[in-house]
Amino acid sequence: MPRFRLLLEYNGTRYSGWQVQRNARTVQGDLIEAVQTVTGRRDRLEVYGAGRTDAGVHALGQVAHLDVATTLPPATLLTRLNEALPADINVLDVRTVGHRFHARHDAVARRYVYQVSRRRTAFSKPFVWWVRERLDVEAMRRGAASFVGRLDFESFSDDDADEKSTKVQVDAVDVIEDGALVLIRVTGSHFLWRMVRRMVGVLVRVGTGDLREADVGRLLRSDGEDVARLTAPSAGLFLEQVIYPGESFRDDFRGPMRLL
Known part of the structure; x- marks a missing residue:
C-alpha cells in the first residue's frame, strides 16, 4: 500500500481543529471523507498530520501522510481530492514517500x-x-x-x-x-x-x-x-x-x- 505526503492549506474557521473528534467537524475528518470518496476505500486508510491545530486555527502549510490502497498517481489524487473537498480546504501537493516517513514524528x-x-x-x-x-x-x-x-x-x-x-x-x-x-x-x-x-x-x-x-x-x-x-x-x-x-x-x- 503506497504512502503519500500531502501539503495542505485550510481556513480553520468552520472546524473544531485538525484532529478527528466525535460530533465535531474537523479538517482531518473532512480529508478522510474526501479520500474515501475518491478511492472508494474505507478500510486500511490512515491520515496523520504534522500538527494538531486548534479550533479556528488556519494552515498555510500543513503536512500529512496518507496510507491508502489506490493505483491513482499523485497528480490525479491531488486533482480528485480537491474536487471532493470543501472550498476552505485545499491540497497543494501530493507525492509518494517511503513507508518510514511520518508527518508528525519526522518533522524537525x-x-x-x-x-x-x-x-x-x-x-x-x-x-x-x-x-x-x-x-x-x-x-x-x-x-x-x-x-x-x-x-x-x-x-x-x-x-x-x-x-x-x-x-x-x-x-x-x-x-x-x-x-x-x-x-x-x-x-x-x-x-x-x-x-x-x-x-x-x-x-x-x-x-x-x-x-x-x-x-x-x-x-x-x-x-x-x-x-x-x-x-x-x-x-x-x-x-x-x-x-x-x-x-x-x-x-x-x-x-x-x-x-x-
Whole structure:
C-alpha cells in the first residue's frame, strides 16, 4: 500500500481543529471523507498530520501522510481530492514517500505566524486579532527575546497527554510590521497545546504596556493561571510551514497573508 505526503492549506474557521473528534467537524475528518470518496476505500486508510491545530486555527502549510490502497498517481489524487473537498480546504501537493516517513514524528521544525491587526476590518476578522490599543512593537521585540532557547513552557500550555515533556526549543520569535498588521512569527522544534497563542497574548500585553518586558521571564516560571487569561484568539494563527531532515525554511514559502 503506497504512502503519500500531502501539503495542505485550510481556513480553520468552520472546524473544531485538525484532529478527528466525535460530533465535531474537523479538517482531518473532512480529508478522510474526501479520500474515501475518491478511492472508494474505507478500510486500511490512515491520515496523520504534522500538527494538531486548534479550533479556528488556519494552515498555510500543513503536512500529512496518507496510507491508502489506490493505483491513482499523485497528480490525479491531488486533482480528485480537491474536487471532493470543501472550498476552505485545499491540497497543494501530493507525492509518494517511503513507508518510514511520518508527518508528525519526522518533522524537525515548525513555524507559525500570527496576525495582529491595528485597525478594524470589514473583511479579515476570521484571520486577525484586532487590538485597539497602540502597540509598542520595539517593546514586543525585546520581550520576545525571552522566549528564545530551550525552555520549559509548562505555564504556557494546557495538559496534553501526548506530550512527554514541556521543554521546547524555540529558535526565533520575530515581530514584523507590515502595514496595518503586526506579524508574530514563531519558529521552533514543536509546540505545545495553545503555547503559541499564549506567547502572542503575552507579547501583545507587553506592546500595550499592560506587562513589562521583564514579565515574560516571570510568566515562564509561573503556575500558568495568569498566562491562560492572556491567550490570544485562535483566528489570527496560521501553521505556516513544517520541515523535515534535509529541508530548510524558505522565507518566501507563503509569506504573511497580507489581508489588510
